[in-house]
Structure formats: structure tokens, C-alpha cells
Amino acid sequence: MFKKLVAFIVTPEFRKNLLIAIVMVFFLILIAIFSLRIFTKHGESLTLPDLSGLTIEQAKELVASGSIEFKVDTVYIQGKQAGTIVQQDPDPKTEVKEGRTVYLLIQSLVPPQVKLPDLEGKTLAEARAIIEGYGLKVGEMTYKSDIAKDVVLGITYKGMSISAGAGLAKGATVGLVLGNGFGAAAISIPDLTGLTLQEAIFTIRGNSLLLGKVTFEGPITDSASAKVFKQEPPAVLGDTTTIQQGSMINIYLRQE
Structure with a gap:
């Protein structure tokens, strides 16, 4: 049996079939290698540019040679221009294979x-x-x-x-x-003539008004005894003029 096997191996027909099989396997390996290189685009890559601030159309023109595919979603960020790219994934300057999908966030055209x-x-x-x-x-x-x-x-x-x-x-x-903080009520202007400074302050505050500028005129030996002889705005007897609560009244005092 062994002698017959050896005799068959050394025949020209066996050597011919063996050579054909080796060639076929070699070509199958080459085809597999080249197919894998084509499928994975081996060695073919590009550096992804910064797409922020561009429109989708501008981004497609910029990377047209790389067959990059875009997947888009929208977001609203205050201050960004509508319809422009605000974020990308992968980041700019990333090496990517041609045909890679790049995810983009676009500023919404209509604010929420x-x-x-x-x-x-x-x-x-x-x-x-x-x-x-x-x-x-x-x-x-x-x-x-x-x-x-x-x-x-x-x-x-x-x-x-x-x-x-x-x-x-x-x-x-x-x-x-x-x-x-002044209130809405309108009140008659109080007459402060003849009042001392403390009496005038009491009257002003009692009417929800504010004390404005205080001026002493003439020689003053005792400011506590000085009395109001003029005010702004003035209170005119029989006049219906009113002022808003919280308004200021300036007073002028002198010692009698």
C-alpha cells in the first residue's frame, strides 16, 4: 500500500495537480488580501478639519474628497448663528478613515x-x-x-x-x-411754616414724605429754636396742589 502511494506521488499527473492546487491557493490568498484592503480602505485616511461655524453644505464641500458621511442633530445654544455647526464628533484634527461617519450638532433654525x-x-x-x-x-x-x-x-x-x-x-x-418704593397716593403739601426743624421732620415723615435740603439763613445761635420760613415746594392756602408720597421737601430756617 505504501509503495503504491509513493509510486502515485512521483507520477507526473500528481505533480501537475499539486502545482495547480498551490497556484490556486496563492491566488485565493492574494484575492483575500486585496479585498480586505479595499474593504477597510487600508492606508487611506484624512485629518478631519474644524467644521464649527460652517453650514452643512460648506462642510460637505470641505471634506468632499474624503467621502465623509454626516449624521446631523439639532441643538439650541444662545448666541450661535442658526443653521451652523456648533459641535462635531470626532473632534477637529482627528485622523479618520475615508467613509467614516461624522456626527454634527447644528444650531436650530427656530429657538425652542x-x-x-x-x-x-x-x-x-x-x-x-x-x-x-x-x-x-x-x-x-x-x-x-x-x-x-x-x-x-x-x-x-x-x-x-x-x-x-x-x-x-x-x-x-x-x-x-x-x-x-414711594407709594401711589397723592397728598396735599403740608404747611411747615413756623415749625422747628424737629417739628418739620416729624410732619414730613408723618405725611410719608422725605426731608430734602435743610438751609439755615441769618445768624443762628440756637439751631433748635430756628423755625421754617420757606419750603419747596410751597404750601399755598386754599391750593389743591398735591405731591406723591415719597417726594422730597426742602426747608429754610432762621432764628427769630
Whole structure:
């Protein structure tokens, strides 16, 4: 049996078949190697550029030679230009194979909507923190007569009053209507003529007014005995002129 096997191996037919098999295996290995190189694009890579600030069309033109594929999602970041790339993955200057998928975040064309929070009765500091926390901005601040100083009385948007719950675009600017701390009541101007400084102060404060400039005229030996002879604004007998609570009154005193 062994002799027959040896005799077959040395025959020309066996050597021919063996040579054919070796050649076929060699070519199969070459085909596999080249197929793998093509499939993996071996040795073919590019450095990914910085795409931030570009539009999708501009990004495609920039990397057109690399057959890069883009997968896009949207985000809203205040201050960024709508429709431009704000973030990419992989990062810029990364070596990537041609045909690689690059993930992009694009600034949304339409800002998301937020509901205006209830700010009435909040202090200015509290309202500012809440507004900015909602992605809004504080714009013009106007004051109106109210006993509470720097407390929110209302909200405006583009010159119109709006209420809590109103929908606004993120990044919008709202105005605040605040109390001036003086109150809303209008009162008659008190007559301070003939009062000492302390009596005048007592009367001014009793009428929810503020003491303004105090001026002494003439020789003064005892300021406590000096009396008011003039005031601004003046109190005219029978006059119906009024002033707002919190207003100032200047007084002039001299010693009789």
C-alpha cells in the first residue's frame, strides 16, 4: 500500500495537480488580501478639519474628497448663528478613515419655546435669576409708584404687557415693571411754616414724605429754636396742589 502511494506521488499527473492546487491557493490568498484592503480602505485616511461655524453644505464641500458621511442633530445654544455647526464628533484634527461617519450638532433654525414664569411679587434680584435660568434676558426696567421698592409689578415684551405662562422664544428679552418704593397716593403739601426743624421732620415723615435740603439763613445761635420760613415746594392756602408720597421737601430756617 505504501509503495503504491509513493509510486502515485512521483507520477507526473500528481505533480501537475499539486502545482495547480498551490497556484490556486496563492491566488485565493492574494484575492483575500486585496479585498480586505479595499474593504477597510487600508492606508487611506484624512485629518478631519474644524467644521464649527460652517453650514452643512460648506462642510460637505470641505471634506468632499474624503467621502465623509454626516449624521446631523439639532441643538439650541444662545448666541450661535442658526443653521451652523456648533459641535462635531470626532473632534477637529482627528485622523479618520475615508467613509467614516461624522456626527454634527447644528444650531436650530427656530429657538425652542419657554413659558414665562410667575414673577409678580419677586424682588429684582430674584426675578433676574429666574429669568436668566429660563434662558431669557432682562431688558428695560421701568418704575411706577408703589410702596414696595424694586419688587416686580408686571412683565413686558416688545412694549406690551404679558402674563405668566406666555410662550416666548428662548433668548427673548423681557422688560420689568418695578415699584419705586414711594407709594401711589397723592397728598396735599403740608404747611411747615413756623415749625422747628424737629417739628418739620416729624410732619414730613408723618405725611410719608422725605426731608430734602435743610438751609439755615441769618445768624443762628440756637439751631433748635430756628423755625421754617420757606419750603419747596410751597404750601399755598386754599391750593389743591398735591405731591406723591415719597417726594422730597426742602426747608429754610432762621432764628427769630
